[in-house]
Amino acid sequence: MASEKTIEKYQIFVLAYVNTFNATQAAISAGYSKKTAYSQGNRLLKNDEVKSLLDEQIKKLRERMSDDASKIYAMLWNQLKMVDEKIVKHDEAQAAINLLEQQLIPVNVSMSKKEADKAVIKRKADEIDGRRNRELKREYLDQMRNLDCEMVVVKYDKKKIYAQMAQYKMYLLDPFAWEKILTMRATILRDLLDRAGYKTTDKLEVQMDAGVTIIDDIEMMPDG
Known part of the structure; x- marks a missing residue:
């Protein structure tokens, strides 16, 4: 049974090794001399107690990697959702503006x-001479006043439509932003599909829940 001090060196070696996967550097971190670090590192990797500690750390590493992968997946899906929401809002705003126009x-x-x-x-x-044809003059003036009142209503209707258009224009993407967001969406999709174990060939057509279809020059085929 190794001493407490030796076990401590083993633990330092193992922790260093799972961070670098370099046995020589791990041996140096554990306190072995640089001259013997290479041979000590190889020897330690064959030690049963070290292997047991290493198995435990590798298991923890895999769990952390699995957790990190899940977090990355969740982050990518959230990013994709936000991108799709922007695209949908743009399309809805454009349709609403077209209708208002x-x-x-x-x-x-x-x-x-x-x-x-x-x-x-x-x-x-x-x-018209108002002194000679006062009634007709008054009739024309009344017609002008009525038209003025009607134009006030029409101007209000125009202002209301323009106000609605201004609200929808907040969600419109300019051509540069539109191209950028489509590129971002394609990049996120590729990352998600790559992480899911797919490989590219020629074409890709993806239909998302948001109702937006993006066609790109790749085709995703599952590995194996």
């Missing part, structure tokens, strides 16, 4: 017509 067309037409009608009525009112 269609709604804006009749509003603009109505405003233009009312302005043209007012200009015609004003011209007619200006041509």
Whole structure:
């Protein structure tokens, strides 16, 4: 049975070895001389007590690696989810803006017509001598006031549509950001599939829950 001091050196050697997988450097860390570190390292790897300690540390290392892999998977899926949410919001915002632009067309037409009608009525009112044809002059002026009231309503409708468009534009991605986010999405997918044991060949078509399809120049085939 090795002494307590020797066991302590074994433990230091094992901890150093699982960090570097270099027996010589691990032996130096454990206090062995640099001259004999190479031979001592090889000898220690064959020692039963060292092998037992090493098996225990390797098991812990595998558990840590497994935990780290799970964390990385979770992080990548969260990143992919956030990217897809941005893409979906962009698409929804663009669709909403397109619809609002269609709604804006009749509003603009109505405003233009009312302005043209007012200009015609004003011209007619200006041509009338108010002293000789007071009633017709008043009628034209009333028509102009009514048109002014109607245009106030139309202007309010326009302002409301533009305010809605401004809200949706917050979610729009410019061409540079759009290209960047698609590249990011493809990179995350490749990382996820690589970690899942897939290899690339020619083409890839992926459909995510968010409803966004990305087609890239790779095809994923499971290893083995």
